[in-house]
Amino acid sequence: MSLVETALARIPQPYRDLAIKHRELVKFAFVGGTTWIIDTTVFLLLKSTVLETKPLTAKIMAVLIATIVSYVMNREWSFRTRGGREKHHEALLFFLVSGIGVGVYSAPLAVSRYLLHLQIPEVSLLTQEVADFVSGQIVGTLVGMAFRWWAFRRFVFPDENVRRQVPGATP
Template identity: 50%
Template sequence: MPSLTQKALAKVPEPLRPFVVQHRSLVKFLVVGGSCFLLTLVINYGLKLTVCQNKPVVALTIATAIATVFSYVLNRQWSFRSEGSHKEAIPFFVVSALAVVVNDLPLLISRYVFDLHTPHVSKFTQEVSDFLSGMIIGTLVAMGFRYWAMKRFVFTTRADSASGSSAAEPAARVP
């Protein structure tokens, strides 16, 4: 019976399969990131619409911090398949704390440098600006930073060999 990974890979167009197999940790990282993005979005707007109505940066920071814990578990167990103990937890959370700051910067700049908040702009403009600066630009910049920093400083021991194959996921057995 084919694994979930093999089933998913079978749905990838043939010309893209070698790229996906070669860069599987990046693909898995992006899947985890997409899931965490959705989690951040739901928590952020849940907080912004309730207890953090006038504190969008606090809402985004809390949402990002919660999604970071979820990200740690998924990245450790799936994206990077780290071996050994939880020795990477401290560097992971240091990198993640820096990434939260990187994620918050565009929102801070749009709100408090460019004054894109009420009463200077309409509520609609404020919300669009918050979404674009905090959820889109901040997330993209922080994602790039996280991927680079995680590979460089956190998940340095991986199950992948130099050839890019993994004992748990043989690339050659994809239908």
């Protein structure tokens, strides 16, 4: 039994049927969760060390690193049967959509810091850090993932069941 099948078997009904029906979305969400952990770890590491005074730069770098991992995982797992484009064209579109996504992901942090002035000395260090986390890691991630889900299916991997499936591989 594959990892996906094992995970699906643990989901109670009627949610299991829903997860199976939307398997591609579940995989995309799993990839998103994995890359969110990468993004968060890199963001917090950079923001607390070498980019302490540049949180927006730290966020953009973290998203870029997570995006590279996301491409590999989405192409080879989440959207493994979708395609319709030559690989180099697909990769270019993926990174273009993801580049736009960097702006979408980063916008809430920019609003928090530079429009709402939720930064020292206007607010306490704790308030700044909570605002950075909520705006950058929660709001930005949710808005960015919704945008990317739509754009990947629409532009990057537009056609269903066009890539050869490997016999015995996990769907």
